[in-house]
Amino acid sequence: MKLITVGTVAFDRIETPFGKADKVVGGAATYISLAASFFTDGLGLVSVIGEDFPEDMLEMMRERGIDLNGLEVLPGRESFFWAGRYHYDMNTRDTLETRLNVLSDLDPRLPEPYAQATYLMLGNLDPVVQAKVLEQMKERPALVVMDTMNFWMDSALDKLKEVIASVDILAINDAEARQLSGEHSLVRAADKILTMGPKYLVVKKGEHGALLFGQGRVFFAPALPLEDIVDPTGAGDTFAGGFVGYLAHTQDHSFENLKRAIIVGSALASFCCERFGVQRLLEIGREDIDQRIQQFVDLVDFDIQLVGS
Amino acid sequence: MKLITVGTVAFDRIETPFGKADKVVGGAATYISLAASFFTDGLGLVSVIGEDFPEDMLEMMRERGIDLNGLEVLPGRESFFWAGRYHYDMNTRDTLETRLNVLSDLDPRLPEPYAQATYLMLGNLDPVVQAKVLEQMKERPALVVMDTMNFWMDSALDKLKEVIASVDILAINDAEARQLSGEHSLVRAADKILTMGPKYLVVKKGEHGALLFGQGRVFFAPALPLEDIVDPTGAGDTFAGGFVGYLAHTQDHSFENLKRAIIVGSALASFCCERFGVQRLLEIGREDIDQRIQQFVDLVDFDIQLVGS
Numbered sequence: 001m002k003l004i005t006v007g008t009v010a011f012d013r014i015e016t017p018f019g020k021a022d023k024v025v026g027g028a029a030t031y032i033s034l035a036a037s038f039f040t041d042g043l044g045l046v047s048v049i050g051e052d053f054p055e056d057m058l059e060m061m062r063e064r065g066i067d068l069n070g071l072e073v074l075p076g077r078e079s080f081f082w083a084g085r086y087h088y089d090m091n092t093r094d095t096l097e098t099r100l101n102v103l104s105d106l107d108p109r110l111p112e113p114y115a116q117a118t119y120l121m122l123g124n125l126d127p128v129v130q131a132k133v134l135e136q137m138k139e140r141p142a143l144v145v146m147d148t149m150n151f152w153m154d155s156a157l158d159k160l161k162e163v164i165a166s167v168d169i170l171a172i173n174d175a176e177a178r179q180l181s182g183e184h185s186l187v188r189a190a191d192k193i194l195t196m197g198p199k200y201l202v203v204k205k206g207e208h209g210a211l212l213f214g215q216g217r218v219f220f221a222p223a224l225p226l227e228d229i230v231d232p233t234g235a236g237d238t239f240a241g242g243f244v245g246y247l248a249h250t251q252d253h254s255f256e257n258l259k260r261a262i263i264v265g266s267a268l269a270s271f272c273c274e275r276f277g278v279q280r281l282l283e284i285g286r287e288d289i290d291q292r293i294q295q296f297v298d299l300v301d302f303d304i305q306l307v308g309s
Numbered sequence: 310m311k312l313i314t315v316g317t318v319a320f321d322r323i324e325t326p327f328g329k330a331d332k333v334v335g336g337a338a339t340y341i342s343l344a345a346s347f348f349t350d351g352l353g354l355v356s357v358i359g360e361d362f363p364e365d366m367l368e369m370m371r372e373r374g375i376d377l378n379g380l381e382v383l384p385g386r387e388s389f390f391w392a393g394r395y396h397y398d399m400n401t402r403d404t405l406e407t408r409l410n411v412l413s414d415l416d417p418r419l420p421e422p423y424a425q426a427t428y429l430m431l432g433n434l435d436p437v438v439q440a441k442v443l444e445q446m447k448e449r450p451a452l453v454v455m456d457t458m459n460f461w462m463d464s465a466l467d468k469l470k471e472v473i474a475s476v477d478i479l480a481i482n483d484a485e486a487r488q489l490s491g492e493h494s495l496v497r498a499a500d501k502i503l504t505m506g507p508k509y510l511v512v513k514k515g516e517h518g519a520l521l522f523g524q525g526r527v528f529f530a531p532a533l534p535l536e537d538i539v540d541p542t543g544a545g546d547t548f549a550g551g552f553v554g555y556l557a558h559t560q561d562h563s564f565e566n567l568k569r570a571i572i573v574g575s576a577l578a579s580f581c582c583e584r585f586g587v588q589r590l591l592e593i594g595r596e597d598i599d600q601r602i603q604q605f606v607d608l609v610d611f612d613i614q615l616v617g618s
Contacts, residue, residue, distance in 0.1 A: 187536045222529040259610075299529050
């Protein structure tokens with residue numbers, strides 16, 4: 001197994017100023033795995049769902065090379081459900097409803113091949129669960145990437161810091177980086193977070209792009225300016241999936257290659273926002289991704305002679 | 310005369326979460342002219358001040374090659390004064406006090422050499438005043454760049470649109486672009502604004518960088534992630550000054566060169582934020598600017614092979 005992902009597999013109800021989606025498939029591990037599947041095989045997914053989860057969606061994931069032996073199905077139970085509303089500023093959202101359902105029983109036990117994976121993606125989840133997955137790995141993976149959110153900073157900071165201390169790359173949004181560090185400046189926030197354990201910090205800024213900090217260097221990737229953002233749900237997870245999937249494929253953890261992985265993740269995330277749920281990710285192919293990456297190249301490309309002194 | 314700028318020359322009182330400045334020299338035309346002076350000579354400034362304006366600041370501007378024959382001094386009167394407060398999110402601010410003072414009497418009459426300038430920068434001002442300057446030009450300048458703000462959209466939209474229709478490049482912030490176009494998406498906003506007359510639109514997004522739209526193309530320049538933003542006042546004007554100063558120097562209005570001008574403007578703006586008022590602009594030299602531009606090159610540089618289909 002090359003890359004395993006632990007995270008939610010869920011239903012979402014989404015409202016935006018431009019439309020509604022009543023009950024679409026979502027969840028961090030869903031977005032991450034689908035995005036990663038464009039770049040690498042040997043994917044495994046660790047999560048829990050209820051009996052209500054649509055079989056055709058599971059079949060579609062299997063077809064994309066995502067192994068589901070790590071996905072527990074609890075009979076007679078319902079899958080995790082989240083409902084949220086976005087406003088014109090798509091960078092913030094209100095949670096309208098959260099039904100944990102099966103998620104409260106997530107107690108991952110890794111199948112044997114999963115425990116030997118080279119890459120591990122810890123999607124946003126209770127840090128206790130993230131730690132349990134990490135502990136079950138036979139050998140330390142070549143690279144562990146982690147996401148989390150403000151909820152765990154408020155409710156489980158000590159455990160969260162313990163997990164953060166043992167990962168290679170933390171990928172969180174700007175508000176979370178500020179909260180975790182207590183610093184408003186993202187440069188200072190990064191300095192502080194990089195003393196907590198991770199070698200690299202990725203700061204996801206939604207429509208304002210993403211920053212990569214580490215080794216005393218910084219890299220910035222813009223988000224693609226889109227005519228319409230239909231639904232940003234899952235964009236951060238899609239970014240993470242493209243990022244870690246590209247790294248698992250290239251097996252190169254240099255700063256130069258992390259930059260490429262950030263661009264790949266940004267390209268995938270831009271697709272994600274074009275439809276509700278995972279729909280757009282199911283429509284695109286490698287050629288679409290290449291075209292989109294070329295748009296990123298063009299977007300920031302400039303060639304300047306220094307003005308000279 | 311190569312480049313003339315019309316705009317305010319003023320005093321500012323500034324409060325930020327990190328400090329205060331009681332009465333520092335500011336104003337759009339001050340920042341624009343100082344920033345442009347790093348790149349081009351033949352600068353002229355059109356504005357009005359009171360007797361209270363410090364002579365040493367005027368002398369310093371003359372030393373930097375800024376001609377002040379277009380700067381009227383009204384005896385016994387006070388200069389324009391603005392007081393504002395920033396919060397942690399430096400992208401928004403509250404105006405605490407505005408005293409127009411001499412500004413209500415600004416009725417620009419261009420000295421002969423000014424009326425023949427090749428480049429014209431219309432800083433944020435009453436569009437009636439901007440139009441008066443434009444009308445006095447003997448020949449249509451090679452390039453007219455214009456800034457404005459929400460206040461004029463609320464109070465003088467028809468006149469404002471008249472001026473916008475006659476400029477080459479409109480440079481405004483993201484909230485202003487949204488208000489002017491009635492579109493939330495910046496891509497749609499740009500499409501709409503480019504039908505109003507300008508060939509190019511620059512959208513200034515503060516700490517989130519800047520976008521250039523035109524000729525069916527788009528370019529994005531990040532803002533440099535800074536450890537501390539001491540005072541963002543004037544950063545937008547400094548950006549515009551670096552931008553138009555670089556264009557006046559290079560006399561190349563191609564999309565490729567506009568991109569370079571955006572990077573130059575962004576570099577200058579990043580310095581502006583490091584001290585209160587214009588102070589940092591008075592400390593730096595061309596070598597500092599070159600170093601900063603190199604940081605921008607490094608910040609967004611990546612080299613990617615398309616993943617292939």
